[in-house]
Amino acid sequence: MSARPLAPQSTIDLATRAGPVLILVVIVLVFGLLTPSFLAAESLSNTAKQASFIGIAAVGMVFVLLTAGIDLSVGSVMYLAPLVAGLLMRDAGLGVAAALGVCVLTGAALGALNALFIVGLRVVPFVATLATLFLFRGFGAWLTQSRQLDFPDAIRGFGLASVLGVPVPILVFAAVAVAAHVVLRHTAFGRHIYAFGNDPAAAVKAGLPVRRVQAAVYVISGTLAALAGFVVISQIGRLDAGFGRGREFDVIAAAVLGGASLFGGIGGAGSAVIGALTIQAVKAGLVFAGINLYLQPLIQGAVILFAVFFDGLREARLRALRRRVIRPRGV
Amino acid sequence: MSAILRFEELGKDWFGVPAVSNLTLDVPEGQVLGLIGENGAGKSTLMNMIGGVTEPTRGRMLWRGRPYAPASAAEASAAGIAFIHQELNLFTNLTVAENLFIDGFPRRGGLLRGLIDRGAMQRRAAGLLARLGLDVPPERTLDTLAPGERQLVEIARALHREASLIIFDEPTTSLTPRETERLFAVIEGLRAEGRTVIYISHILGDVRRLSDRIAVLRDGRLVDEGPAASFDVPRMIRSMIGRDLAAVFPERTRAPGSRPVLEVTGLSAPGVVENISLTVREGEILGLFGLMGSGRSELARLLMGLDRAAGGEVRLLGRPLAGGPRDRVRSGMAFVTENRREEGLMMDATIRENLALPGIESFSGPAGLDRGRIAATAEALRETVRLKAGDLGRQPVRALSGGNQQKVVIGKWLPVRPRLLILDEPTRGVDVGARSEIYAIADRLAAEGAGILMISSEMEELMGLCDRIAVMSRGEIVAEFARPAFEERRLLAAAFRSGAAPASEPATGTEG
Amino acid sequence: MTIRTMLLGTAGAAFALALAAPAAQAATICFAFQDLETEFWVAGHQAITETLTEAGHTVIERNAQEDANRQLEQVRDCIAQGVDGIILIPQDGESATTIVAEAQDNDVPIAVFNRPPSDLSRGIVVVADNEEIARQAVEFVAAEALEQIPDRPIQSLILVGNLGDPNAVGRRDGFYAALEPHGDRFATPIEVATQWDAATALANLEAAVTANPQIDLIFTSSDFLFPTIRSVLEPRGMWVPRGEDGHILMAGLDGDATACQLIKDGYVDATGVQDLYFEAESAMNAILAAIEAGETQPNEVIEDPGFALTSENIGEREMDMWGCVLLAEGFLER
């Protein structure tokens, strides 16, 4: 009895997934036409490497956004978690691997603190993470008295290394993205996140472990923000007091540009990857094209706006395709 | 016959006001218990207590003879109780299969242990759907499904848990007659398997037909209980409302005028509706009957300017309409949508805010809104539509029962004095008392000269209320009947005519 | 009751910190600074707070976090609190002028440290000319480049600070002023935006270096970006000390400990130095003298000429640079 949509589900899915990728490809090609060297393997690899910073954190942010939450503290976590690891490296002689572990665990702990306020004490995510944005950065400033922290040289051996010609930051980014994709799409936990973001009340009634789900996303976001910070710091070898400040907006923007919704339930690991790559491709392309510094942000803004606009057109098209068809066309 | 679930002097107070009091009742194992009562009679509270959503204030429940006090929905589910709620608890961003298995996905073994076994999930989902005769690929996302299909998915979800007690709360509100029959067969099958069912519905004939026993709640108390055979519909109504209901439908005193209010000619939208022509006259109630998916609601959206038509003309009082919903509202159109939660109401806003919205501009004076007049209008509406509510200026619409919410959706249009009112499934999920009040409102509006287009899949109410009935099928108007010619068989035949054999119809473009 | 304990906990912490400030003695000085993001400001902050505290004065600190408006509000709060004098590190020259006027109109003596107000006639002003100091540092590396590369245009690259910060623009102007006399010998410089942020600098510099692999001279608008430059150049084999083949001439500005170490190691050739300790001391002395004298609107201009510490003069002038002093104290090991 039920009516059928005109387009097969698989076509719709393909268009949904391919849209943002197409936009990315077009941006890369346009900049490639302006400066052919932008299309060289090294340039593209660099772009991906630099996108990994915001990208890794954006993957975490997608988890939070899927629950209709928000995590404003990621910029501060990017600063504080590597800081704790760095202090232990310097004072306790921790190795790079152990430092990475400490950093990630610290990030998880900071995320758990957010989760405590949001899930345990029911503070609105925006306000809770606004408070921890100040708390975490303030704690870091207190620990260091705002001084920069120089990491032992060994850490750059990690950040600047390559495996089979692929730089470590890209590997980490890829691993995180794939793991997140698997978790979100192929585990019960992942599907519970989507369910919760779509309708929290229904999720409770369906007996899903909603509190655990909601808490977990903040822990994941904290963990990945810490990892993102570590990946950059391990390249530079130094942590300045201002590191990560204001990055929460970049991270959210990457996730949203890639198709995640601030209202929950929509988006995926791919959103964060595509969003971060798109923004970084624009930035790097502008550097390659040697655009005047004053004009760079203007062009960057315009390009992102067009990306959002075309994404909107695509969405509208998809909606039209999905609309129920009562009678086949032309009958 | 032993009781699988027993309530002992159960009571629940909300802010000191009892919603359920002193309820003692057995739910016999392996039978169907019909539970009826008006909205606000305590059915929902009782269900919430069974489901672990709220805690009883007094008394206790016994599950298979042992005290039962679920602290969460999960505990109720673990005990073997499944719910099919009136408001669907589905996730529109997930696939059908994922919705079915959201609380217990099939897992893979081996190397990928812990991951969802999508193959197994898809197969099992397909099996469940087939059992309900729902021909939808399990990998479709839910937001592409029609309301009736979603309802069936919700039922399928309860079935797969192999629960020993299944509670149906208004399951048929968005089902086609055919789907309803299918559901009833499934319920018979469950009983035959020895499962217990609680069936809650306002469609009293269905309750009587399905149930072994019937229990009636009024004002939180059990007022009547006995074998279904001893109940007839008048007794059920009498028990529910505490008196005899004179008539569900208003007495026919008005006569339709001759001046057309709405004239639709050749309206088409590719893939949705084709060449629709109809006329609604002053003081006339035109019924629009059709099965789910016949294009009725889509036609309403086109008329309201929410979707764009490709061809044809819509005239209101002789004036052609071109703009969006705002222009149409200003020229005298009003629309009560089939989906009050998503399109009809601001759930968290107060009742007064909701009632004032369509006519808000008319309340403006030189010093801004006349709040006194808004309050007075709202109070007047409370009387007109017989709203059962507290302080209109404070109580959010969310806190109202479904029937009263629906009265707000209709009531908010009255101050703007619509010339044409489109009602899309106005009595879905509404109890018998509220239903007759909604019919009365429609009738009164018509008597005052408005034209009414009433869309419904309940033939009975169309036949009781309308002056003419048009039948839609596959996006076209296939027949029209004047009042003397109303006959259930003919209406149904028309509705099925051009959709010849829908069940065997080849599914276009869904495979692969 | 977790909520109550939480509340008590946070409130308690706030009070404990609030009351930890020592009681007023001698003079109460309001120290309003624009931020503590780089070593330069941290060292300046430390010099001023510690010196004044040790001398028995009370220091009230205000961090404007790079917001001129917030700084104005903070200074007004200071004035309301009844401080005896104000030391200001302004966000920029224009807001400094307004803030100086605000203080003087309320009869509070004020000294401006490091960033000169656009109007030098009011307040105690300790001036260092960013543009001039940057010019000196770049001139040194430019001269070296002219000597080493006689046969082709010289490709230079500048890491520009935040374009919203006039301070960053002054440094960029100094860079261009140094290259201008040799206009024909230098190719158009590559400009790289950093927004005063290490991660942004890393991304943009890496892109710029990939796009233009041949670079002869790099100027960073602040020394704190040297580690970032290193992490881009090192994997490409472009991080080479002086005297070895492939060395890129490198200059910075600030004069921090890292720069001192890098000049010693030969990776960096010059850095523009502001005499941080001289400036801090002059500002403190002048404000304390004014308070002592009961002067409420002291006006004075104290100039810090600054200089460029280069690989050539590091022998004799090492200890004139604050970063080298910190380095000698073992700052980088801490």
Next chain:
Amino acid sequence: MTATTEAQAGTGLLRPQTGRIRRAAARVLLSDHFVLWLSLGYFLVLLPFLPTLGTPANLANLLSNAWPLLVVALGQTFVMTAGGIDLSQGAVIGLTSTVAAALIATAAPPEVLGRAPIWGTLIAEEGGIFAGQVWVGILAMLAVGALVGLVNGTLVALLRMPPFMVTLVAMMTVSAFAIWLTQSENIRNLPEGYVQLGKGQIVSVYFGPQDRPEIPRRELHAVIGQAALIAVALTLALHWLLERTAFGRQVVAVGANRRAAEIAGVPVRRVIVLVFVLSALCATVGAILYSARLEAGRPTLGEGTFLLDVIGATVIGGTSLFGGKGKILWTVWGVLFFVLLSNTLNMMNLSAFHIDMVKGAVILAAALLDVARNRLARSTG
């Protein structure tokens, strides 16, 4: 003091008294104006520890700091109530303040502004082309602000782009454009009439000469300045607009349920465009107050954590980030709380290394109180 209270409680005679106190506490907690009570309570609790907090000088400061932030947050309240968010307000402040300064400055140093693209056309050594004409400057600001809002609103309403992304991009581009206009420089030499809008005093109170500390200090405090008049008038007007007009209720309806609003005949797209215009106009008025106070047009005037203050004050006041719930008065209290917070943090003489932590802790404490109040609301109905 404590002992007596305990003794009294112990006798049990004063139970009704405590009951009344509890009811009063519940009334405060459940009040629509909870954040006002919270701010007052916070103020009173800190007063004994921070004596300067209550001095006339500080109170005058507190108010003058509140006005510009309030004006900007009012606009944000409208956008949020309609279910959007406006991240571009700070950038609008930077751009409009620069535009006004460029037009009406009475002089401009060529060595500073000589290479700005507007040099020679809009501004030259003898000042802007409308040097000294304050009203031209203000009209130009309002026009520029409205234009930014119109673009934001149009993109959101007609092209259905997410407000977060639209205004984020607007923040980037508008701010970059302002910086490009002057090539990073600030423009001083604003006419006196303009500066008075931020600093002008209308009612001042003389508290006599101050004796502490040694340096004689004039004790003259602006209680009502031109900024206060502008802010209060705007607050009243916008309160009226949101609460007492059809447009205001339609804003709430769009935020509460856009589809229902559309079906009810609300001109949804027009409402959305208008709230963004309104938000940008409020930012522009904020720009007037801020730049007049600083006596300079600054391309970077509203950058940095300012945005978090605006959104934070609005949200803490009680306006929902998800739309449909917002009141102008709530925002007034939210702004009051934020200004009080930063003022008290200044008074506490915290080390720079502690201040962020304390700020975070206080926001959290306020949020937890709010949670406690919601629980109370639920338990008492």
